[in-house]
Amino acid sequence: SQELEQSPQSLIVQEGKNLTIxxxxxxxxxxxxxxxxKYGEGLIFLMMLQKGGEEKSHEKITAKLDEKKQQSSLHITxxxxxxxxxxxxxxxxxxxxxYFGTGTSLxxxx
Amino acid sequence: xxxxxxxxxxxxxxxxxxxxxxxxQDMNHEYMSWYRQDPGMGLRLIHYSVGAGITDQxxxxxxxxxxxxxxxxxxxxxxxxxxxQTSVYFCASSYSITYGYTFGSGTRLTVV
Numbered sequence: 001s002q003e004l005e006q007s008p009q010s011l012i013v014q015e016g017k018n019l020t021i022x023x024x025x026x027x028x029x030x031x032x033x034x035x036x037x038k039y040g041e042g043l044i045f046l047m048m049l050q051k052g053g054e055e056k057s058h059e060k061i062t063a064k065l066d067e068k069k070q071q072s073s074l075h076i077t078x079x080x081x082x083x084x085x086x087x088x089x090x091x092x093x094x095x096x097x098x099y100f101g102t103g104t105s106l107x108x109x110x
Numbered sequence: 111x112x113x114x115x116x117x118x119x120x121x122x123x124x125x126x127x128x129x130x131x132x133x134x135q136d137m138n139h140e141y142m143s144w145y146r147q148d149p150g151m152g153l154r155l156i157h158y159s160v161g162a163g164i165t166d167q168x169x170x171x172x173x174x175x176x177x178x179x180x181x182x183x184x185x186x187x188x189x190x191x192x193x194x195q196t197s198v199y200f201c202a203s204s205y206s207i208t209y210g211y212t213f214g215s216g217t218r219l220t221v222v
Contacts (some may be wrong), residue, residue: 035153044151069123100202 006101014109018077021104023089025070030099031082032072033062037103048072076106084108113137116214123191123221131186133201139212141204142184143168144176146197147216148185149162152201153167191221 003026013019018071023032034046047056049065049072056063060077074084118134137140143158155168159178173195176189184203188195201214 100200102212 004101006087006089006092006104008104009102010105010107012107012109013045013079015080016078018075019077019106021074021087021106023072023074023101025091027063027070029070029072029091031091032065034072034088035088036081036085037088038085079106081110082110088089114203114212114214114215116199118217119215120218121220123188123219125191125193128193128205129188129191131199131201131219133184133214134182135184135203136169136171137203137205137212138181139203139205140180140181142178142206143202144174144184145200145202146195147200148169148197151191156199157187185208188219193221195219196221 005024007022007024011019011021024055026057030050032049036046046061047058047063049063050055052065052068054065060083062075063072064075065072072089074087074089084106086103086105088103111130114133114135121129133142133144138149140161141158144156145153145155146156154170156170156174157165157168157176159165159176162178162181165176165178170178173189175189176184178184184201186199197219199217199219203212
């Protein structure tokens with residue numbers, strides 16, 4: 001089965017600071033998804049990356065897929081309290097099975 | 111191997127039928143939740159539980175019931191299946207809401 005490792009497991013940053021979350025796969029990534037969740041709420045789809053070197057941005061969040069390294073990174077610029085939550089990466093192995101990382105808990109201190 | 115086990119992996123139902131999706135974890139996690147994933151909509155929370163005997167509704171609870179009689183099991187019941195419930199369902203568990211999640215492999219449900 002495909003495994004996704006996320007790092008760090010938790011992150012506490014001061015408002016205004018930049019941060020990066022990594023997601024590493026044990027197998028080739030055909031589709032990599034990033035989600036965000038707040039307590040008691042459904043996961044919010046952020047973006048999907050499909051090709052090596054692809055980079056997408058959503059407001060102050062940028063994600064990049066490095067297919068050669070089987071890794072994706074999520075970068076938040078000038079973090080705000082609204083960015084706090086749990087970030088999950090998920091992957092599609094083309095077998096109609098989805099796999100998810102364990103998540104990264106982000107706290108932003110005002 | 112320790113983890114979250116979901117059964118069945120695939121299921122086809124006729125409109126109006128009822129069924130239960132099973133979810134079990136052996137990690138002694140208190141927090142368990144059910145999600146559905148639909149194309150273009152991402153994952154949405156159906157119900158969640160913060161411990162045995164405690165459940166609460168998520169974002170899209172209508173048409174689904176849950177119970178948590180033990181720490182290990184968190185079944186999801188469809189009372190009267192509708193085509194709108196065709197989706198992929200994921201069960202997840204966690205030590206706590208701020209800890210990492212462990213997801214099951216999913217159940218692909220088709221309602222015809």
